[in-house]
Amino acid sequence: MRQPLAGNMPRLFRRFGTRYRGLFALGFVLRLGEMAADLATPWPIAAVIDRVLAGNESHNPLGPLLGLFGTDRMTMLTTAAAAVVVVALVSAALDYLGDRVMNAIGERMSTQIRCATFAHLQRLPLSYHNHQAVGESTSRVITDCDRIKGSLVALFSTLCPGVLAASGYATALLLLDWRFGLIGLGCIPLVYLTGVRNHRLGHRAARGQREAESSLAGLVTEVLNGISTVHTFGRHELHDEHFAARSASTLRAGLMAADVQARRLPLLESATSIGVAVLLWVGGAGVLGGQWSVGHLVVATSYLAGMVTPLRSLSKVSMVFAQGHASAERIIAILDQPAVTHVPATWRVGTLPARAQGRIEFVAVAMDYGDRSALRHLDLSIDAGERIALTGPNGVGKSTALALISGLYLPTGGVVRIDGCPTADLPRQWLHQQVTAVLQDTFLFAGTLADNIRYSRPDAEVAEVAEAAKAALVTDFADDLPAGLDTRIGDRGVGLSGGQRQRVGIARALLADAPIVLLDEPTSGLDSDAEEVVVAGLTRLVAGRTVVMTTHRPSLLTMATRIVGLTATDKQTCVTAPRGHG
Numbered sequence: 001m002r003q004p005l006a007g008n009m010p011r012l013f014r015r016f017g018t019r020y021r022g023l024f025a026l027g028f029v030l031r032l033g034e035m036a037a038d039l040a041t042p043w044p045i046a047a048v049i050d051r052v053l054a055g056n057e058s059h060n061p062l063g064p065l066l067g068l069f070g071t072d073r074m075t076m077l078t079t080a081a082a083a084v085v086v087v088a089l090v091s092a093a094l095d096y097l098g099d100r101v102m103n104a105i106g107e108r109m110s111t112q113i114r115c116a117t118f119a120h121l122q123r124l125p126l127s128y129h130n131h132q133a134v135g136e137s138t139s140r141v142i143t144d145c146d147r148i149k150g151s152l153v154a155l156f157s158t159l160c161p162g163v164l165a166a167s168g169y170a171t172a173l174l175l176l177d178w179r180f181g182l183i184g185l186g187c188i189p190l191v192y193l194t195g196v197r198n199h200r201l202g203h204r205a206a207r208g209q210r211e212a213e214s215s216l217a218g219l220v221t222e223v224l225n226g227i228s229t230v231h232t233f234g235r236h237e238l239h240d241e242h243f244a245a246r247s248a249s250t251l252r253a254g255l256m257a258a259d260v261q262a263r264r265l266p267l268l269e270s271a272t273s274i275g276v277a278v279l280l281w282v283g284g285a286g287v288l289g290g291q292w293s294v295g296h297l298v299v300a301t302s303y304l305a306g307m308v309t310p311l312r313s314l315s316k317v318s319m320v321f322a323q324g325h326a327s328a329e330r331i332i333a334i335l336d337q338p339a340v341t342h343v344p345a346t347w348r349v350g351t352l353p354a355r356a357q358g359r360i361e362f363v364a365v366a367m368d369y370g371d372r373s374a375l376r377h378l379d380l381s382i383d384a385g386e387r388i389a390l391t392g393p394n395g396v397g398k399s400t401a402l403a404l405i406s407g408l409y410l411p412t413g414g415v416v417r418i419d420g421c422p423t424a425d426l427p428r429q430w431l432h433q434q435v436t437a438v439l440q441d442t443f444l445f446a447g448t449l450a451d452n453i454r455y456s457r458p459d460a461e462v463a464e465v466a467e468a469a470k471a472a473l474v475t476d477f478a479d480d481l482p483a484g485l486d487t488r489i490g491d492r493g494v495g496l497s498g499g500q501r502q503r504v505g506i507a508r509a510l511l512a513d514a515p516i517v518l519l520d521e522p523t524s525g526l527d528s529d530a531e532e533v534v535v536a537g538l539t540r541l542v543a544g545r546t547v548v549m550t551t552h553r554p555s556l557l558t559m560a561t562r563i564v565g566l567t568a569t570d571k572q573t574c575v576t577a578p579r580g581h582g
């Protein structure tokens, strides 16, 4: 459910902003100082007009100060000019310090929001990621967090000082003369009404724009992930058409946002010009009637202009706020998702043995992915040290069974137990130490071969990494590379063959030294030569561990001590009579 318009930013504030209260207070004090300097700015000019030019001191409280260094006209002019410069310098220095402090709050808060969003996103269950395009999630972490940063910086460097300045000038106008004050205050409802109406429109436009941009990012990521398929089938035009269609919705949303933005300033100008006109008329009449001096009127118009200027700059950043709100909504949608670590862990790590025996049981296990059923009432028991191969038709649920053992998903019915403990109740950290896997396609991160092997156990010694690499036959090809195991490989293992990537995956699993090993078609994409080498590595990996594998390859089936066939009926995933296998 969407949060109310104003609900998202305050939530981000409560969570990430409270620690900056001290800095905020400092920034506020600096802004107050700057405002006081700004309020003093027109007085030397007014004093010159009233005392030096018109020879009249009655209306100007600063008039007598002008004669501090002498009362001849040129000395008073010089004193006024120096006062203008001093006041401007003080205001500029306070402006600089205030901006530094306030902008820093925005920058720090947004960095924290980005880090927290990424950390949380990583911990969301696979069921979330299965339904979310990678590009869309990337766009949230990068672009939405960037928009939040923009609006936080605008909040601290424009909105807060702007509101402070506008209220300061309004108060000063009131103190100057209550009639001037009323004229100034009269502008505020007009500005507020145009602002609120535009903010709503702006938020709607910004939300549409972000959704359209995210969908574009999702498309780009998908096509680039499958770029070799695009090239193989030469379907570039198809994706061009999809991209153009989605770009059209981005354009529509962008034009709507541009229209809202363009409307804002003229509306505001019209609203505030009424105030300026009234002030000029009332003030001018007052000067003609001898109620006020010209200098007095100059100060009042300068205060009204001072009050209107921040309102104008606020209107310029209001689209930034609208975008920030829309993006905050999308970030909160991620932060509100329950992470996998929230699963209650009944057994604490300290109460569990450091190493499981490796017994696995499926008791009436069912698994549905949304509306799709993958396993129905599966009963299967695997003894510690057994090596079983799951076989059966495509889609019967073999990979799903493996995913349930490793805790990637929790069963939607029944229970999966390791050494008698349901996986749903086990701490994730312990489960990661007990179960390792070699999948159909080993995913490698950008970094060195050694980094990728160490991924399963970051604290492993160099010698242990080398030993795992040797046992998995990684060393055989790494020795021919320029820096051996320290050779850098690209994203997703670009630069290595399929068989080489699988060998790195085996080394990674060997280093994890877990009592349970899952093999999900680890040789399916390999030719017979590569398969032979990978099987040699796997033979070392499986020794002395409980192994559950899915494969149709005879070379792997020979490693199994039992082959279990799965078949599906409407009500049940059945286990066909187990066959002993050496």
Ligand SMILES: Nc1ncnc2c1ncn2[C@@H]1O[C@H](COP(=O)(O)OP(=O)(O)OP(=O)(O)O)[C@@H](O)[C@H]1O
Pocket (backbone or CB within 6 Å): 130, 369, 372, 373, 374, 392, 393, 394, 395, 396, 397, 398, 399, 400, 401, 550
């Ligand atoms: N992440 C997922 N989201 C939705 N449905 C899924 C997901 N993973 C698997 N499925 C569905 O669950 C069913 C079982 O899939 P699974 O991959 O476990 O079968 P499998 O026996 O390993 O198949 P194969 O032999 O083709 O690898 C299939 O109908 C599949 O479409």
